[in-house]
Amino acid sequence: DMDLFNRVFPMDVRPQAHDIIRTWLFSTVLRSHLEFGSLPWAHAAISGWVLDPDRKKMSKSKGNVVTPMALLDEHGSDGVRYWAASGRPGADTAFDPAQMRVGRRLAIKLLNASKFVLSKPEPIGEVAHPLDVGILTNLANLVADATRRLDAEYDYAWVLQRTESFFWDFCDNYLELIKARRYGDFGGAAAGSANTTMLAILSVLNRLFAPFIPFVAEEIWSWWRPGSVHRSHWPVEADVLSLIESGNETAFGLYVRTTEVLAAIRKRKSEQRLSAGAPLQIVRVRNNEDLELRLAPSLDDLKAAARTDAIQFMADPAFDVEIVPKESAA
Incomplete structure (x- = not known):
């Protein structure tokens, strides 16, 4: 199919493991050079091996492979995929069911947090509260950094880690801080600012998580958005900043300091x-x-x-x- 070949060659990226650099990668580069006078792709994404508990490479010949069906039943597809995506490019990844449990917990928390955000989405209003401006400034930075890391370095593990870190801060701190405000305790305008912020964050997080925990991301998207999250456009920094005109590092500093005081109060409660x-x-x-x-x-x-x-x-x-x-x- 020469039409297909002309549309995809040279390719953008070749994903492969490091053990076949001198064989498959080299032979493909050589053949492309001899037959077409060009490189076959612009980038090569090198993955590592999956290691068994003794830190040895898993392979059929060694008989130390683990079939995934029981793991999928126990931890869900998203939990297993989370573990796989946590392995950094170029690095070997140990087989670790504990990481799959972490992924399952993340998926369940994303479901529950999304239910809370969508339970009372009105009123909608202008984002004016400094805490809202602060967390959206951080979200815009996350989107910019994640997009750059994926486009330039294919560092999906870094993107997952940073997105997950933002998500847990959103759940543990932001949602607790604005809970009374979003229910109208401080007036309609303040509630509208909180609701607009939460919905914007949910939309972005849904799309950032979609490559890593695709099934739960698709389920949540179906609750409030048409079509599939996997066919929606990737979040853009400018879309987030359009809600607050521009990034505001002072407001983000206020948000961080407020969460630090809240954490100290929680610690004292726990101690008592x-x-x-x-x-x-x-x-x-x-x-x-x-x-x-x-x-x-x-x-x-x-x-x-x-x-x-x-x-x-x-x-x-x-x-x-x-x-x-x-x-x-x-």
Whole structure:
């Protein structure tokens, strides 16, 4: 089929393992040079081997291969694919069912987080809250970095790691910070800003995760978008930035500092054997910077997430947090 050949040759990328560089790769390059006077592809993506628990190459001749059917039944296709995608290009990857369990947990968390985001998508409004601007600035950076890594380096494992890191921050911090606001506790405009931000993040995460956990990504996409996520366009940095006009590193710094204080409050609750939702009378934040002024734009969200009536800022050479549970206030 010369029409097909003319459309695909030279190819963009040849994926292969490192053990056949001197054979298959070299012979293909030589034949292409002799027959067509050109290279057969622009890039070669080199993968490693899958290793058994003794760090030996898995192969049929050695009899140490593992058939995937039982793993697919136990961990799901997305869990197994997550493990495979975690192996960096050029590096050998150990067979590790624990990583498959991590992938399954990620897929389930993505389902649950998406249900929360889509449970109350109205009202929609302009993105104006600094915490929303901050996390969207970080999302735009993620999209730009992920696209560059895939296009220039084929570093899919790095993209998965960074996307997963963003996702867990989104679940553990952002969703907790804006939960009260999105339900309208601070007015319709504030709720609209939160909802628009959550939906934008969900749309981007859905597409960033699609190559790695394709089945759960397709399921979530079908809940609120037409067609298939695998035929949708790849997220673009400019689309994210269009919601906030431009990136705002100051707002992102506010978001990071707010989540750090929230994490410190959670740690104190855990140390005192309190639940994450335990109500507090007051939180005292000791610090050597003007946190009271710096965190003023996010203070309502922080108080709501910490379940506290008040936050008191106190000058101190070292950062520390003290909590007073309601039942201990007296």
